Amino acid sequence: MLTFPIFISENMASASSISNDVTVCSICFEKFRTPRILPCTHVFCHGCISSYIVTSCQSKVAPVGFSCPLCRKFVPSASAENNPEKWTDSLPECKILDKLNKQETNLCAACLRENEEEEATDICITCEESICGNCAKYHKRSLASKNHVIVSLTEPSAVLKAVICASLKNESCPVHPDKDIEIHCNDHMTVCCSLCVSTDHRKCADVMTIQSMAEKTKSEGNVKKLLRKMSNFEQELLLIKKKQEDNITALDTASDDIRSETCQLRKEINEHLDKLERKHLNEIAELTKGGRDVLSSTIDSLRDRIQFSRHCIESMQDIEGKSDACFLKDYHRVRESFEMLEGRTRNLEYHELKLKSRISKELRQIKNLKKFSENQVTHSKMNFVTRKSVDEVGFTMLCELNYPDYNICSGTFLSDDKIVLANFNSQKEGLLFATLKQNTWGIEKKIESSDFIFDVLPFGKYLYVTDRTTKSIIVLSNDTFTTCKELKIQDGLTPYGMSQRGKFLYVACRIAILKLDFEGEVIHKYPLEKPCFYMTVTKEGHIVYTYTDTHEVTCIDDIGGSLWKYTSSQLKSPHSVDRDSLDNLYVSGFTSNNVHILSCSGSLIRVIEDIPCPAFMKVNQQGTLCCVCSNWKNIRVYELK
Known part of the structure; x- marks a missing residue:
């Protein structure tokens, strides 16, 4: 809904007198001078909004936009200029309003051309002039002008709405405003008019009509690709923003x-x-x-x-x-x-006693202390690098690890240079820690266990491990790897794959998925139709799990309602389903020898072929490395570029 940009203050008596005047700026309360329109449809003087932009951006690092002074809606910079002082020049100019503002009399423009004076009652937005009642009537009757937009001057808000809509609905050429856009130059990736084609783009080899280019762009899925790229970009920014917010919390905690x-x-x-x-x-x-x-x-x-x-x-x-x-x-x-x-x-002795006190040297030095301690903030700067979309990224294998005696069901990155693997074999070690040293991955530490370990999940200072033997989740310290506590699974269910979101653990227990708090209390139970061993939870709290026997990937909401299902002739026996920091899903097709990458909405992004019997695929937080387990015994670490 379009709003009327006039600020009305209870403490400002003059505000009521100008609240119906569409030619008054809501910042300076004076007649518009070169009015500019924001995307939120609020209008301000060029000088007023320019000053506001500069002031609001002073405290920002590399600003890319500002908030509307009235509705506070964010307005992206419409200019490639890094200088906020020039952003206003890129905002649409409201020429109709500017023309109305410069009109000295409230007379019908059409009648004045015939040397007649009639008071204007309406405005023709298309003609950009005020007209009287008779002219408005004949305006509507004429075939040439019957489709013109005419608004009564007695309705200021309607006038302003029509003026703004006409100003924003601009199909004119960016270079030649008096010409309509007709052509798209693929060489320069820009729209232009016929005059542009005959001048600036006369040597361009690849030009198309606007209609053809629009149809091609839609049919090739470019909009979806760009949307996915922008969504991934936003997710990366959100991750960095979250890190900065966590850093503030850490600074406050350290200060306290x-x-x-x-x-x-x-x-x-x-x-x-x-x-x-x-x-x-x-x-x-x-x-x-x-x-x-x-x-x-x-x-x-x-x-x-x-x-x-x-x-x-x-x-x-x-x-x-x-x-x-x-x-x-x-x-x-x-x-x-x-x-x-x-x-x-x-022989009588008499005495001479002298009392002395020697204050310790250490105590006297306290007075010479100039500081209680040495304080500093270590400051590291990192450049924001946009990672490639998963449908474009390449996989370069860094190393391959073979463990013929193990049965590795799951694993995850503890950091960019450390992986923990869960060994589902009661005769061998339960957890294996692989570390990158001098570009070579190798087992650094083994945690012995006689139990069947299926999955491991790092969170905070702990490692959460699903133990099929004891039907519980073992909580280990990630420093000493000693057992801190044991969370027993209720109803005798056996835990398999795990995921975490916020303050909750989600555990696949074959016939159900449990939502637990970190004390092991069941918050919600999601019954399943078929056996399920692997699952993950998206940032939105949607639960995604696989049915190996029926080759399905299913997604439900937080209360168990079905959201989507994914099946494909190319996906057989899906095992692990994992997600990266951008909420892309990685589904391992064990017998189809591939990994299907899905969006969090269930649409296919890419299929990575020729991965023999993948049990799981994990991507690190930065999206630079991935770990793939094949046939439960072979681990490949890839660099993503």
Whole structure:
């Protein structure tokens, strides 16, 4: 539905007076000056929309478009120019509106040519002029003008709608606007008029009429091919966008972890310093107390001797007035007492105590710290490279691995240089890890298991493994490969192939497909008509699985409703069905010796022939490598170019 591009503000009294004026720009609220039309049909002055585009693109890296100021709908750049200042020049010009805007009077243009003045009541979009009621009536009666578009001026929105439709419905030549498009030049892949053919394209050998070229383009499926290419391009952009969003989450998580670690370290340092301070002060208090006790004991001893000495002095002073006998008796008594005091004092020790504290060197260095830690963000830049469509890509074999004693049912890429393979053989190792080293793939690690392992699925920090022996899903750490937990399958069902989408696991259990949470609880059960061992889930949540016995590939929605089925005389005994990051499906025809590549809607894109007994085909996240297992024992790794 076309909208009328006039912004009405409750706080702007003038807005109501211009809301019915189709010649007013909704950015500057003035008469249009060289009006330009956006794909969303909103119209703005050339200068207004140009300024808006430049401003809105300032913060973007390599901008390719902008949002409409009114409806916020995205408007792709219509120009090959990387300079947003020139994008407005490529927008369609609303010449009719510009002509109306420059009209000085509201009089009938046809009558004015006859020197008559009649007020205009309508507008002929085709003639691009205002007309009165009589002229409009005769306009419709004339064979030459009966098909012209005439709109009443009393309906501003209808006028604007008609003006915009007429401006956008443009079949004129890009070089010669007054000429209609008639020819398509295949040499330059462009449309042109008859004048162009006689001038700029006169030496071109391959030209066709527009009708012939349009019919050829439709019949050759070029539209579908281009749509698929654009869809794949969009999926690649979505993948990179998801990585960037995940990177933001990882940055925020790392920031939170560092903040938490910093606060915890500060807390531990504070607690440790508080503990050291208490211990330090306690030691000081104990040393001070010990020193005080020693000095106080000495002071007490000296105090007693001072009093003893003073007593001797007083006694000696008292004997002077006594008789000679008493004098000598007291003299010798005082002398003997003093000599005894001297004897006991001669070996008396007194002390000089000094309390010192040497702050540890490490503690003093804390004050010299300039940073709590060294912080940095490692920044790697990667160029966006559009991968080829699967119907064009070539397969170059890098290596071939043969394991005659194994029975490899499934596998997947852990990274671009590592593959994990599931061995369905109770007498041998359960999981095999192949790694690329110096352009050669080889088994790096083997995980022993006496159980029948059918499929392996990496997710997050874990590997999910379907174990037919225990009828459960074993969850392993992808670092140590130790068992973290075991998810028992309910109702005694046996798990085979797996897929993952969001927070759910999907497991093929022969007679049913189970949708589980990561604790093993059944969210939904999809009963099956025939035995099924392999399945996958698309980005839309559609479940795709194979019936080997009836040579079918079936797709159902999240509630079990049938969406599509794929059969082909070239597809026999389909086994594994896998998907790449662009949601292309790879169906292994075990007895037809080929792999059918389907779109997520079930249409055939390509058949890769001459692959002997393919059990499964896996493509890495980047779409640069694929791994094909033939006859359960042979692994081929291909580079996709």
